[in-house]
Amino acid sequence: MTDHDDAEYEVPLEVLTLPLDGWHRARGGRMVEFAGYWMPVQFEGILAEHEWTRTSAGLFDVSHMGQLFVSGEGVEAALEAVLPIDLSTLKPFAPRYSMLLDEQGGVLDDLMVTRWTSGFYLVVNGATKWDDMAHLRENLPDEVNLTHLEDSALLALQGPKAAAALERIATGETPISELTFMKGGEFKIAGIDAWISRSGYTGEDGFELAIPGEDAAEIADLICAQPEVKPIGLGARDSLRLEAGLPLYGHDLSPDHSPIDGQLLFAVNKRRRTEGGFLGAKRVLRELAEGTPQKLVGLSLEGRQAAREGAEVYQGNQKVGVLTSGGFSPTLGHPIAMAYVASALAAAGTALEIDVRGKRLAAVVTAMPFVPHRYHR
Template identity: 80%
Template sequence: MSDTYNPDEVEALEPEVLTLPLDAWHRERGGRMVEFAGYWMPVQYEGILAEHLWTRDSAGLFDVSHMGQLHLSGVGVEAALEAVLPIDLRTLKPHGPRYSMLLDEEGGILDDLMVTRWDDGFYLVVNGATKWDDIAHLREHLPDEVTLSHMDESALLALQGPKAAEALERLAPGVSALTFMKGGQFKLAGVDAWISRSGYTGEDGFEISIPAEAAQQVADLICQQPEVKPIGLGARDSLRLEAGLPLYGHDLSPEHSPIDADLLFAVNKRRRSEGGFIGAERVLRDLAEGTAQVRVGLSLDGRQAAREGAEVYAGGEKVGVLTSGGFSPSLQRPIAMAYVDRAQAAVGTALEIDVRGKRLPATVTAMPFVPHRYHR
């Protein structure tokens, strides 16, 4: 899922900013709190660079309780959900999360999300900044027979990194047997927890849904493991960028369809031929005819990073715009994502990025920039 902090966003510190179950816990540990998606959240503890590298080498605990956890159930829920999402639920096995997205009538991306088949319905995790709009969209388009419950009394944690399984197995025996994109119900130090082997950093790891009242107890126990430190939103953004994972509101928006966003895998094979979901007309047209632009990765020469909004050029011709960018702590060089004209999208194409009037050389690069290390 793509709901990560972007350091270029303007932080509007308004009185109605809400707090999450672990708000005091973050502050006690020195978390520097910022407003994000309507909540106070920690952007960092000891520093984004150190936290990023710690997660790549060991295990980091992220509080992602701002995200929306939804439960859908009732008569005809599967068919109703297929009418809204471009997903093939017939092939979705129990307890196996799958990436999908909400589209508008024109095929533009309203949000990206995760869908899991539970024994009593479907569990969705949507982005925090869009969850209220997502809930309204779903309620508008789902029939009355389908019940949508917002699990607002649940917290969500993400334990990410190559030592995540080693640390979590001590607290939730059996969890290390899960493989990537599989989940199940576990007892985590006596607390009922839904745990899936998934995340948004490119690393092995887990997402953990627990009652909000148990969040502090669980976070304490996880961070008592020698492999684990609390990690802020800043490192979550740099990790997902290295992993080539798009961020909603930046790399994904209603202006883009799953096709130019290079997310064809999220429109499952049967749905590409049958359609029958909101926005299908544009998606199938884009698939058949191609799109003018496509999302690509860019590696920049030198040390100077380029940020969202910077224009991309091929010679004197503007061919695209950056949607994400920053300095890669793992690679020690700047990287970015952009939408560029298809004629300039081939890996190895030399381009330039305009940063305050200075042209920075860049090369179209295959993503992910840092290889994924999912446990399959």
């Protein structure tokens, strides 16, 4: 399974720092604790950073994410036993969204998986990575190796001008501009090896870069030296992903919910919907056939007052759901939210109300994304 003992997967007790901690502080980053690390929530301000990313290009430090490499004899079959993905259709260097499920079909985490030459590269959420590694260790056979790429940093360059900025400094067999959405490859930046994919979690065109942690500051300096780029914090990352209708693990996804009521059927690939053979398949296949009591939906609110996670959703006097994410949309100029509501009320256009400290806010079920994706396909 791995060459390391269980101690490697124990959750650290102290708040940790990322390779760019000093870099963020030197640029005025307001640091907060997030997923066990000190991370910048903002630099110039969340609204300004949100709008800059929508119109130009923003650099996000997502090095708290877990980068894993899974390899060894029988690795493909072993991963298919724990992921509801069809790896036979996964082309080399093309990331794909998937998730870890528990035996009851609840979502333990969502992740990206990429076929590399000698194995599979997984990027998992920072807050769950230690549990994810323990779960994989428990469920992968001894012949399969699990390596935590803990010395690797991860950056995300997002926005409509990201490609122009990155192409000036990154060289590879395929030019940056020729990568399409969810395609990647090996590049060099100032002679430093970088794995780059055209992907991200903002709904905008953009790239994710896995680089050596010891070189992260040099590469971040080079990227931010481009006139289109500014450093962006966690606050704008959250407002961008909410506008893009992208679920956040620990909020919109959890072990209490499955890929089906979470409206993520695409993450259960076609062959797996009939064959099963993965952890949690019994529930997933049953819900595919019978439906679910609740569904994750988008909500658009009237006025300017935002509703936050945990607010209750009503139809008349009947409670019909709970918000999992919520905030003000800078792009749309009104509040938006995600919530699990009764499936009978999940159709776009359904009028509901959200209780915020005893005040009812009018809301309507809205198809997601709230703001159209602008991926380069």
